[in-house]
Amino acid sequence: MFDSRHIKTFHTVVTAGSYSAAARVLGYTQPAVTQQMKALERAVGTPLFTRVGRRMRLTEAGEALARHAGIILESIAAAQRQMSSLTRLRAGRVRVCAFPSAGATLVPEALARLSAEHPGVRVELQEGEPPDSLGRLVRGECDITLAFTYPGLHEQVPAELAEIPLFEDQLTVLLPAGHALARRRAVKLADLAGERWIAGCLRCRANLLHECAEQGFAPDIAFTTNDNLVVQSLVAEGLGVAMMPGLVLSFLRHDRITGRALDPASRRKVAAYVLREHLRIPATALVLDEVRAAAARRVGC
Template sequence: MLDLERLRALHSVATYGSVSAAADVLHVTTSAVSQQLAKLERETGQKLLERNGRGVRLTDAAQLLVEHADRILSLVEQAQADLEAHRGAVVGQLTLAAFPTAARGLLPAALTSLATDHPGLRVLTHEVDPLQSMPLVARGDLDMAVVQDWDNELLPLAEGLQKGPILDDVADVALPPGHCLADRERIELKELAGDPWISSAADTICCNWLRHTLRGIDAEPRIDHMAYEIPTQLALVSAGLGNAILPRLGRCDVPPNVAIVPLEPALTRRVYAIWRAEAARRPAIRAALAALRAVAATL
C-alpha cells in the first residue's frame, strides 16, 4: 500500500519544482524528502526522479503517480473535514494568512477570541499579500487566507476555492504637508493626476491596483517610492515625497503634518476569507470566519 506521506513528498516536488523547495514547504530537511522518495521508489518498483542539470525531473511514472496523489490528498482532506464536522469540535491546527492591514486590524482580536472560545484549536498566522496567499491556499499550503479586492479590479477566485465576506473597507488619500488640496473636505482622484505617489512594493495587489486606477483616469502612474509597511509610507508622505492611499482598516498613527482626505467617489475594497472547498465543513474554518466577522462588526 502506498504511504500517504511519501505521496505528499512527491506531490510537493512536482508542485514546487525541486526537493529543496518541497522540503521548505513541508518543514522538513531535504534529506528527509529524499529518503521518502527513495522509499516510494522501492514501494512502486519504479524510478520517479531523474537528474536534470542541477535539479531533478519527474519520470513518466512519477507524473502518473502525482495525478493520483492530487485526488488522494484532496479526498484525505475532505475526510478529515467530515470527521471534524461529525465531531463538531473546533480543534486541531489552522494555518491562516492575511494581508498587512488585515493582519493588524483584524487578526489580534480574532485570535484572542478563538483562543478563549476554542482552546483546542492552534492557529498559525502569516502575513502574506493576496497575490501570493491565494495560490498557497489552493495548493493546500495554507488552510485559509484573508484577501482583498477593489470595486474597479476584482481578484479572480482560483478553482476549488470558496469565499466568505468579512467587511467593506474605505480608503482615503494621505497628502503631504503644504499640498494645495489638503484643506478640502473631499477630493476627486483625477485632481491628483500627475502627483508623485508612494505605494507598496511592485509585487503586491495594492500597487497593481493603484497603477490600474490611475490609468483609469488617464493619469500615467508616477510611483516614486515603494514600501511594504504603511507607517513607512506615511513617513515618506510626511517628508513631502508624495501621496499615498490609506485604508481605514488597521490604520496606524498618522503624522500630524499629513492630511487625510476622503475621495469622491469613495474607493472601497472588499475584504473576505478564502478556503478550499474540501475543507468547508471544518468547524475550525467556520469558527475563524465567525471570529473575523465579529471583529469587523466592531470597527
C-alpha cells in the same frame, strides 16, 4: 490486515490467561472469543497459542504480537481521543494567512475571543499579500486566507475556493499635513496628476495605475514599499502622496499626514477564503465565524 477488535480480544486473552477469563472480562461468550482468535490466526498465517496440558502458552508469533498489541491499542485510543477533540472543537490547528493590516486588526481581535472560549484550537498566523496568499491556500500551505480585491481590476478567484465577504474598505489619499489640497473634505485623483506617488503591494499598485488611468493620467511612482509605516513617513516628509485603505489608518497614523476621501469614492473588498471542502472542518469554521464577527464589529463602529 488485522482487525482491531481481534487485537483487543487477543490482548485480553494474554493478560487474563485464558479464553474463558477473557470472555468474562469482555462480556463475550467463550465460543465468540475462540472464533475471534481463529480469525486472527488466519490473518497472521500461523498459530498464536499452543496448549500445554490444561494451560495455554504463546507461540513465538504470539509472543511477538503480544509485544505490539498494547501499543497498537493505545495508539487507536489516542487517535479516537484526538478525533473526538477535533470534532467537538476542543482542539485543532488552523493556519491563517492574512495581509498586514488585517493581521494587525481583525486577526488579533478574533483570536483573543477564540483563545478565551476554545483554548485547544491553535491558530498559526502567516503574512501574505494577494494574489500570492491565495496561491498558498490552493497549494495547501494555509487553511484560511484573508485577502482583498479591487472591483475595477476584475480579479479572478480560483474556482476551488469559497469566498466569505467581510466588509468594504474605504480608500483614502494621504497628503502631507501642509498640502494645499488638505483643506478639502474629498480629493479628486485628477487634481493629483502632477504629484509624485508612493505605491504599495503589487495589487495595490495595479489599482492605483487603473484608477489614475480612469482619470486620464499615469501616476509618477517614485517609491514602492509594502511597509505602511514607510509609506506614511515618506508622505510626512513631502516626498510624495499615496493611496491607503482605511483599515491601515484605523491602527497606524503618522501625526504629520492628512487623509482625505476620494471623489468619487473608491473601496476595496475584504474577504476570507477557504477551500470549499474545508468549510466542514469544525476548527476552520469556528475561526471563520470569529473573523466574521470581528469584521462585523468593525463595520458597526
